[in-house]
Amino acid sequence: MPRSFLVRKSAGSRRRPNYSELHDSSPELTFQQPYDQAHLLAAIPPPEVLNPTASLPTLIWDSLLAPQAQPISWASLLPQEIPKAGELTSLSDEDSGKGSQPPSPPSPAPSSFSSTSASSLEAEGYAAFPGLGQLPKQLTGLSVAKDPQSRKAFNCKYCNKEYISLGALKMHIRSHTLPCVCSTCGKAFSRPWLLQGHVRTHTGEKPFSCPHCSRAFADRSNLRAHLQTHSDVKKYQCKTCSRTFSRMSLLHKHQESGCSGGPR
DNA sequence: CTGGGGATGGGGCCC
């Protein structure tokens, strides 16, 4: 099942860090994507198994998403007191958190990025709505739309998306408020670990090493993708030409560019 | 056009 089936953002907003405005999600989206098929494919392994059932996950969401109003201005979110650049490294402090974090070397300034910038941010950015931890009902839309079946539903005040749990909604709200701000560039993120990963782009830290080559990555997912390049068997296959790809995105591109049909 | 790296978002799960 698609992971972001409920909360999809426009491609542009996701990728384009326009710090001058808050990206927003789209209006209610409840697609049933052909997408799952792709997932299934992703699970196909042995070459012999590579069959024409390969999917063609067409991404239509983005095109359907229109920019929304920005309920909260960036100005109001960017903490005037963004921690000095020096505190940056404190972010990696989270590495020491649970241990599942990258085997990164100890960070110089262990501390509390999250408790610093994040909280200060929250204090500021959330001033309007007392702490994310206790989302005000008026915000969460705890104007709770009780659906007909009497099942509780929580609506986001910003985009009106609906969630079946308050926790999910709170998490979603963060994507609007972006409480985690990079002290180096000011970019904001919805979750601390997202910021953490971002910070690595500044520090150059690459805690995830490929066991097959000398490459290292800042993100585990990217290492995983990289590992595919070492694999003889690519996971994603074009059902038209049977060609296989290491990434779904490559398959997408291949198909979108018009698969010639014949195997190469 | 293809392949791959970099960056980032979000749901689910675990503690």
Added chain:
DNA sequence: CGGGCCCCATCCCCA
């Protein structure tokens, strides 16, 4: 219930 982490998805960019 909340925080943190995992995993997956996807886009952009460049060679």
